[in-house]
Amino acid sequence: MSVDQKILKALESESIEILRETAAAFRKPVMMYSIGKDSSVLLHLAKKAFYPAPIPFPLLHIDTTWKFREMISFRDQVVAEAGAKLFVHTNKEGVASGANPFTTGISEYTRIMKTVALRQALDEHAFDAAIGGSRRDEEKSRAKERIFSVRDAGHKWDPRNQRPELWRTYNTRLAPGQTMRVFPLSDWTEIDIWRYILQENIEVNPLYFAKERPMVKRGDQLIMVDDERYPLLDGEKPEMIKVRFRTLGCYPLTAAVESTATNITEIVEEVFAVKLSERATRLIDGAKEDSMEKKKTEGYF
Amino acid sequence: MERSIIRLLTCGSVDDGKSTLIGRLLVETDSIPHDTIDSTRNIRRSGSTIAAGEIDFSLLTDGLEAEREQGITIDVAYRSMSLLDGKRLIISDAPGHEQYTRNMAVAASRADIALVLVDATKGVRTQTLRHLTICSLMGISRVIVAINKLDAMEYSQSVFEEIRSHVQTALTRMHLDDVLFIPLSALAGDNVVQGSTHMNWYRGQTLLESIQEWRPAELADASPRMRIQLISRADNFRGVSGTVHRGSFTVGDEIKIFPSNQAAKIAKIITYKEEIQTAHDSDAVTLLLEPEVDATRGDLIAAASEELHPSDRFNAEIVWLHEDPLIHSRSYLLIAGTSQTPATVTRIRHKIDVNTGSQNPASNLGVNEIGSVEIATDAPLTLLPYLQSREFGNFILVDRLTFRTVGAGMIRHSLRRGENVVLQKYEVNKSARAVQKNQRAQVIWLTGLSGSGKSTIANGVEKRLHALGMHAYVLDGDNLRMGLNSDLGFTPEDRAENVRRISEVAKVLVDAGLIVLVAVISPFETDRQRAKSLFDEGEFLEVFVDTPVEVCVDRDPKGLYKKANKGEIPNFTGIGQGYETPKNPDLHLKGDADLDENVTKVLGVII
Numbered sequence: 001m002s003v004d005q006k007i008l009k010a011l012e013s014e015s016i017e018i019l020r021e022t023a024a025a026f027r028k029p030v031m032m033y034s035i036g037k038d039s040s041v042l043l044h045l046a047k048k049a050f051y052p053a054p055i056p057f058p059l060l061h062i063d064t065t066w067k068f069r070e071m072i073s074f075r076d077q078v079v080a081e082a083g084a085k086l087f088v089h090t091n092k093e094g095v096a097s098g099a100n101p102f103t104t105g106i107s108e109y110t111r112i113m114k115t116v117a118l119r120q121a122l123d124e125h126a127f128d129a130a131i132g133g134s135r136r137d138e139e140k141s142r143a144k145e146r147i148f149s150v151r152d153a154g155h156k157w158d159p160r161n162q163r164p165e166l167w168r169t170y171n172t173r174l175a176p177g178q179t180m181r182v183f184p185l186s187d188w189t190e191i192d193i194w195r196y197i198l199q200e201n202i203e204v205n206p207l208y209f210a211k212e213r214p215m216v217k218r219g220d221q222l223i224m225v226d227d228e229r230y231p232l233l234d235g236e237k238p239e240m241i242k243v244r245f246r247t248l249g250c251y252p253l254t255a256a257v258e259s260t261a262t263n264i265t266e267i268v269e270e271v272f273a274v275k276l277s278e279r280a281t282r283l284i285d286g287a288k289e290d291s292m293e294k295k296k297t298e299g300y301f
Numbered sequence: 302m303e304r305s306i307i308r309l310l311t312c313g314s315v316d317d318g319k320s321t322l323i324g325r326l327l328v329e330t331d332s333i334p335h336d337t338i339d340s341t342r343n344i345r346r347s348g349s350t351i352a353a354g355e356i357d358f359s360l361l362t363d364g365l366e367a368e369r370e371q372g373i374t375i376d377v378a379y380r381s382m383s384l385l386d387g388k389r390l391i392i393s394d395a396p397g398h399e400q401y402t403r404n405m406a407v408a409a410s411r412a413d414i415a416l417v418l419v420d421a422t423k424g425v426r427t428q429t430l431r432h433l434t435i436c437s438l439m440g441i442s443r444v445i446v447a448i449n450k451l452d453a454m455e456y457s458q459s460v461f462e463e464i465r466s467h468v469q470t471a472l473t474r475m476h477l478d479d480v481l482f483i484p485l486s487a488l489a490g491d492n493v494v495q496g497s498t499h500m501n502w503y504r505g506q507t508l509l510e511s512i513q514e515w516r517p518a519e520l521a522d523a524s525p526r527m528r529i530q531l532i533s534r535a536d537n538f539r540g541v542s543g544t545v546h547r548g549s550f551t552v553g554d555e556i557k558i559f560p561s562n563q564a565a566k567i568a569k570i571i572t573y574k575e576e577i578q579t580a581h582d583s584d585a586v587t588l589l590l591e592p593e594v595d596a597t598r599g600d601l602i603a604a605a606s607e608e609l610h611p612s613d614r615f616n617a618e619i620v621w622l623h624e625d626p627l628i629h630s631r632s633y634l635l636i637a638g639t640s641q642t643p644a645t646v647t648r649i650r651h652k653i654d655v656n657t658g659s660q661n662p663a664s665n666l667g668v669n670e671i672g673s674v675e676i677a678t679d680a681p682l683t684l685l686p687y688l689q690s691r692e693f694g695n696f697i698l699v700d701r702l703t704f705r706t707v708g709a710g711m712i713r714h715s716l717r718r719g720e721n722v723v724l725q726k727y728e729v730n731k732s733a734r735a736v737q738k739n740q741r742a743q744v745i746w747l748t749g750l751s752g753s754g755k756s757t758i759a760n761g762v763e764k765r766l767h768a769l770g771m772h773a774y775v776l777d778g779d780n781l782r783m784g785l786n787s788d789l790g791f792t793p794e795d796r797a798e799n800v801r802r803i804s805e806v807a808k809v810l811v812d813a814g815l816i817v818l819v820a821v822i823s824p825f826e827t828d829r830q831r832a833k834s835l836f837d838e839g840e841f842l843e844v845f846v847d848t849p850v851e852v853c854v855d856r857d858p859k860g861l862y863k864k865a866n867k868g869e870i871p872n873f874t875g876i877g878q879g880y881e882t883p884k885n886p887d888l889h890l891k892g893d894a895d896l897d898e899n900v901t902k903v904l905g906v907i908i
Contacts, residue, residue: 003387006305009583016585017530017544024531024598024639048573049542049585053535136379143378162376164403164622166410166709167695169636173704187306187391189381 008196012045015184017168018147019049022129022182023056025172029129029182030122032301033059033079033086035071036248037193037204038133038185043082044202045184058085060121060130064113065090066101066250068226074205089121101252102231107295113250115300119155122179129172129180132301137189141293147186153177155299181301191271198264207245208267210259214238221255304517306389310408310441312432313418318449322418322487323380323392324358326509329494332382333361358487377408384513402435402655402669403622406709409439410695414515416508421450421460421484425467431655433468437475438618438653438671438711440691443515444480447508452486456499474658476688481511523548525582526693527602528638533587540571540587541596543639546692548604550588551579558594559601559683560611565590599640601683601693611681612715618653618687619646619698620671623707627666627674627698630797632831633707635678637696642682643834644698645801648675664794666708675716679834687711701827734814738772744807744817744836745903748829748883749846750875751861752853753892754899755820758846761900762818766907774810776803778821791872797828804832811840816907824880842906845883846899848892850875 001009022029031046033039046055061075079086091099094112101109122130136143146165151157163171174180185193197204214225216238223230225238230252232238243256244267261267292300313319324341327333341360343353351357380392395401395408409415415436419429436444446468454460461484472480483492484503491497494509506514525548533540550556554567569589570577580586588602596602603609621627627646635644650673652663666672687694698708735742745762747755759775766773778799782789786802789795800823810817823829833841853875854862865873872878888906890899 003305007389010306013544013583013585020530020542020585021639050533051573051587052538052571053533137381140378143380144376159376164407164697164706164709166407166697166706167691168411169638169695169697171636171697171699171704171706173634173641173699175702175704178704186379187381 004195005199008192008199011188011192012048012196014168014187015045016049018170018182018184019046019131021148021170021172022131022180022184023050025170026129026180028125028127029057029131030060030087030125030127031055031057031131032133033061033075034133034248035061035067035075035205036133037197037208038135040078040202040204041188041193041196042131042133042185043078043084044200047082055082055084057131058087060087060089060125060127062114062117062121063088063090064117064250065095066113066229066252068207068224068248068251068254070207071205071248078203087121087125089117089124091117091120100229101250106253110295110300111298115295115298118301119299122155127179128174129182130301131182131184133185134183134301135185135188135190135193139292141296145183145186147183148172149181149183150174151179151181151299155179157181157297157299159293159297191268194264194268194271198268204264205248207248209262210242210244211262212240212242213256215241215243215256222258223254224251224256226251304388304413306391307384307414307512307515308412309390309392309512310405310412310415310436311392311394311418312405312408312415312436313420313428313449317418317420318359318487319394319418320359320361322358322416322447322449322485322493322508323394324356324361325487325490325493326392327361327380327382328356328358329490330382330385330509332380337361377404385509386513388513390512402431402671403620403709405432405435406439406620406622409435409441410709412439412441413517414443414445414512415441416445416447419446419448419464419468421448421454421464425464425471427656429468430471430657433471433475433477434653434655434658437477438620440687440711441477442479442517443511444477445508445511446480446482448482448484449487451484451500452489452491456484456486456491456497458484458500458502461503471658481505483508483511520547524604524607525550526607527588528640529596529598529600529602530639531598532596538589539593540569540589541602542585542587543602544585545580545582547582547690549579549581550586550602555605556590556602557605557607557609558596559603559609560681561595561600563594563596564605565592565594567591599638601638609683609685610715611683613678613681614716615676615678615682615684616650616713616716617674617676617696617710618671618713619666619674619711620709621666621668621707622709623700623705624668625700625707626668627672627708628794628797629665629674630794630801631825631827632701632834634699634701634704635676635682635696635710636699637682637684638693640680640682642678642680643701643831644676644678645831646674647677650674664792673713676710684712684715686714701830731812731814734812738814740771740814740816742811742814742816743840743842743907744811744819745842745844745907746807746823746829746832747818747820747844747846748823748886749848749892750850750853750880751822751873752856752858753846753848754856754896755822755846757896758890758899758903759818759820761896762903762907765900765904766816769908771816772814773816773818775818775820776807776810778803778819778823781806781821791870791878793825793872793878796823796825797831800825800828800832804835807832808835811836822874822880824874824878826881826884829883842887843883843885844888844890844903844906845886846890846892847882852893 099112148170215222244259261270341357378394382390393408395405417432465482485492492507526546527543529541530543533542568591570580571587629646651660653671685693694712696710763773789799807817865876
């Protein structure tokens, strides 16, 4: 095995150990499925962890109603193939109140349609553990996140008072009102994710591959006009540009990068060559320095 | 043996230039996205002297908002980078101050290598010795002492040598065999990734080289082990899942399961959609055993040739992680790998001064303190000395009410007592004895303030039971303090031990088939829960004698409240010490109600 393969093997084994620990220790765990590449890897690892038994927990997707159309069709196809149970939750009060990514304000929109929606879904089903695909290399406040990370009543994270986590000896016990967030991909990096997708031949969303798409420019960000709800400027016409996406979120808030990478191998090469952090294409993160930590203390993943 | 992922602990404070050092390591190995590097050009800490537009290396590793305000790292942050030979380095960056000893223990627990920073302009300080002591305790394989800021000391060899000999003297009392010293400047970039042109007197490795060429020590004994995480069930399939540690398992191997000591053979090794012949160190697999033995989560699988000795008594070192101190005799939940069992620290042998390594007598352990203790578990555990196996020699202690992680432990050795005392089974048992007496053996635990009426109610209940021809016995807290517990005082530790002894006596009497009435203040919930945990379901009834404190003061049958109010009795419940109200008592009595009424209520739950 090459060094890269050995690294992937070690990361895979540790993630499987964490997934098994979650299944064994919690009353009603759930796995977040956000349709992106990290979720694809997480789902693949869950199949591996429990084989030949089926995945012992359901999946949960928080749908803001502003996801790329290709994400939703891909989601339903992949989940059906995996034979897993999927819950889809949307904050209906949020939709009724007219929250949208354009006039509500990005931070408030994210809070209502993602953070609050997630809290509603977790409470409604009384899930006591939610597995997420966050990685420590994504963002500074995530670099301090535990693998098993306790949330207090109201799903609040207190970064100053985290439960000590030593060795691989996990304290999975919860006091009344607490829930757990579990991060099996903590030690993975973006390049590991792509190399693993390549090695394991994992199917990922077509939006990750370069293709001519109808785009508009907002500042120095390229935004795809995925449906008629996108407000165009006077006389503006979307331009067909060959782009791909590094992360997938709500389409009006997720910028594309110009690219010619049409398969995983080319993506791996591109990720190596482009020295930009992937969250640079997420509009919400730039709102204010430290904004991720703020969102996380409120219950965001 | 090689490791594709190396874990590095960095200890030292911001003042030592630690964040700058890590930042430079990341930037010079091209491990940081360029937009992240650029974001440090226009943010400045208060008091920073770095020119606007230049990279502030230190900002690359300090994450949380609160920390940026205070200018210090308050929790462990993890960072991944690629070494130049393709291996992965995961850096756990630990805060340096004494109040964060626990965070350093967290970061050290998985580290292979520790980078201990010394500020050459300040020399060896107390915190350097503390960091080395913790590295030694947590079993770090290699320590790199980086003597930083030599640019501010004219790159002087004598400054470097003086610090080195100072550290070496301290090392003689530690278990650290592999310690390297590197002179460097994080700010100027000498001997971090690039060699130095300023220190021709140094011919050793750069920091990066000393990390890259590290290899884990060869194991003297590499027999495989696996802790069972879960039982995997599918159609006509029942396997055990877990991660292999050290050595390897091959199809056909004879194995043993601990602590039950059952033997079996590995029939199949299953990974995703395939069967493999051999599972190696660190592989997560599912084993199919033959015959299908009764194994559960928490059990340990080892080669049949291995002689492992499950025990329920251990000597261990403990790092205390929580503001509420470790209380000897209090029951905690002990988690080791995938097993959980109640455990009690039966003795604190001594406290270790993290700054000097000296041993001092102690009756408890406060937050960030380290002690050597004896610990007793309710069930036998298969643990190994930490020096022999980090993986099978560690445990954590968890509070049984809040479930917070309060302590981290490292097994020194198991105490033979645990192995050599075997439960002797007798043929006449508890229920046989109780049936003969025409009753159900049980314990009625009366808890409440001093003067609440516990003894009076117990006395009334015993009289009524006696009249009915039933066999009861009262264990009175005050009376037992004149004999069995005459060596105990009223500190929380002594109260925990008082309750432990009384509950053990009650257990013997219940085993003898009696109805036991316990009248003891027992002010702490954890102690009462621990007492309850000794008994079978339904055998222990908690009765809360709820009497307003004014009524107790007014009654004051023994004149104790008077004395306590004058300050003559420290730790008096309700005055110097709190009383934790039972959360879910089986019976809640109003202590100022009619005595006969209360006695009748108690009889109602017994008969």
